[in-house]
Amino acid sequence: MRPDTTRRRTGPAALLTVFATAALALILAFAGGTPANASSSPSPSPNASAAQSIQVWIRKASDRSNVSGVKVTVSSGSFSQTVTTGDDGKSLVGLPGGGTYKVQLDEKSVPEGAGSVPNGLNPRQVVVSEGNQAVPAYFILVAAGAGTTPTPGATSGSSTAGDSDAGPSASPFELVVPRIVTGLIFGLLLALASIGVSLIYGTTGLNNFAHGELVTFGALMGYVFSAVLGLPGIVAIIAATVLGGAFGYLQDLGLWKPLRKRGVALVPLMIVSIGLSLALRYIFQFIFGPDQLVLPADNRAALILGPVRLRSTDIISAIICIVLLLLVAFVLLRTRIGKATRAVSDNRSLAAASGIDVEKVIRTVWVGAGALAGLAGVLIGYYQSLRWDTGASILLLIFAAVTLGGFGTAFGALVGSLVIGVITDVSTVFIPNNLKYVAALVVLILILLVRPQGILGKASRIG
Template identity: 60%
Template sequence: MIAAAVGVALTLGLTASPAAAASTPIDPATAKESILVVARDNSTPPAKPLPGIPVQVSGNGFDVTVSTGADGRVEVGLPGPGTFDVKLDVSKVPSGLALPSALKPERSVEVDTGNKQVLANYIFISATQQQQQQATSTPSPGATADHEKASDEKQSGDFGRRIWPALATGLIFGLLLALASIGVSLIYGTTGLNNFAHGELVTFGGLMAYTFTSIVPLPGWLAIIVATVLGGAFGFVQDLGLWRPLRRMRVALIPLMIVSIGLSLAVRYLFQILYGPGTLLLPQDSSAAINIGPVHLTSADVSAAIIAIVVLLGVAWLLGNTRIGKATRAVADNRSLAAASGIDVESVIRIVWTAGGALAGLAGALLAYYQTIQWDSGAQILLAIFAAVTLGGLGTAYGALVGSLVIGLFINVSAIWLPANLKFVAALIAMIVILLVRPQGILGKKDRIG
């Protein structure tokens, strides 16, 4: 099933040229952050584009100058989030046009992580109109209302240009988060263990994709398959060498969770020793696959979404229509009753660990192509994984899927208003609010006590 999904993505391609260096133009289709600059002549309706106007974007060691296209627009790819200065060269604007009094050719724009097309809109009017605006610096109440209405309409348009890309990228991130969350949910359902080392399974998949793409030169789709298989093997080895012996010794759940924390730290810093502390970049396809209004998705984005959807549908079918899927659900519902019914509980748990590792490896590989990968990437999203599992309902695979989509959307959409380092806060607040209304989670079942 996974191989078939990756085969679909092959048609879109996951290999391309390396990322551009700083102080040179960056392809906005490849960059995760960008600024959209628009220059228009609004002196006489309808508004007309202003092509060929130089625009300088600088900040954080980045400094490029580009020009608006035939449609009066130019999207500038950025090397990362931060605060950037945008300056329009008004000397190249046709004579007789000027900016309104409220607009300046220079402005500061704050760009959050994953925030594409933060709008810098330059609307030019005639010099006569500008003089009239300056002469009426104290507008009447009616004029004030008209100005506020126009400002509100502009802000509404800017919001629309930001919300749709955030929803699209949030949905993709939610799908990738679901691949990792389902493994956590199934492991908890069958063993009762909250595995704090699951993030390292995600990191392992991303590092394997990097290894078999950049070090061992394999095609991107084949590297993803190898990372998925190795992720499953890593999960199998973990259960065989560590968790199964601890279960046989009847170690309590709290000590098991502490062991998982220690394993997480050991594996995480082993990754740092082997791959270094820096961010690793994988080759990506910079060609735009989807352009719908303000939403621009690359082939890598679309490929990741397609693979995730196909694999998630495959997992849902396996859980609902196969013997091993029904046995897994039986063990998750009541382990003792499942054993009394003749189900080999240990075999089911071993398969769950292997499948959970494979799904986490696939999630890590796709995240490496969709974003970047480094030694602690899995640990960075571990909180989001646990939030998704808790929100959807502990121990339910379908709940993990729903919870992941909700968390992914909240994380990306909240970045419109919140700084990048606070974007997880909105997702956690949403989780808390929903749990106050439905403590068992969105798809969880109420437990009977007493």
């Protein structure tokens, strides 16, 4: 009679509670999503929802502070758009298409005492490919008589943590070390999302292409609670984590568990996950709109160590990631449910024969994967701006990290994520920003040629 008791405990009452919570969050988002851009968000142009855009960013070289109220004109051919930087020194300019654009700062609009653009760096030429979002156009204001060297471009859409005000004469140390630090932070964020993918694959064999939408869901829930409802950031982070876990539970309960009981093969399941990904993605776009959203945060540098400058959100995100990853390791290695999860991943049939409730393990994995993805989403939202397709944009990196570390191993996903994060950020020092994902995939291919099972994966016998 125990199975019936379990069903009653997770029956209609609990299910309705979860549905009501998620529905309330979405209703609040839809009703209050219009005042989306808080005062800290960049000032978008009227066509900032275009498929490609330039992000203008103006800072002072003296203290790295942002400069607001500066007019900048972006033009190419018949297109011309003038914008004004917001409180964070940024403004996003939507573009009609790819091409080369002239970005010119109106020096008369620069506040007195903020400095001026070095000779030869105004206007700037920015090349934008089709589909490129937030291509950086940085202006560093220097005092009279200061150098005229330009600032190296930062990763598109990334945090300010790795920006360096050093010019081409900067040493390799000053260029590479900040990227290593930001790459490690991004790798930790990627690991939170990747562990869920790896555990789901290990326990069910499913490559879940809708996992990116779990990340997006967490980011958007964090946005609802912090930017729309005005609650503290810690409340937004906790809410995104809890709702992410509930969303993962509902996905398994309403979709994946029935399909498993029907005996649907893995390839059809994978196709279903692709369809679910597309459906959720455009539901998010319908509710929250196509524009970039910004979580309220203090973007000033909180920790400066040589060329490395970290914001408070970067430091807090890294600490949260490390604590959660250690907690996941403890659960997998020291608890009964963790040992059961590893047993199901190793051999599902043998685990079931030994008395392990496989369905309970899978349900727990889905809840944990959703919670970790939701947490990763809201932290990525603090690390960079977010959109309705934030999770989809990093899905390739998530799968690359899981593949590199070894499919089905949580610790492999962690190692693979750190490698991918560092390579992605460091590569922008040597190659154009638009090719940073290519560098990560090239390294992935090279490592798999040497170790096909991944860094921590187990070699399998064929034939």
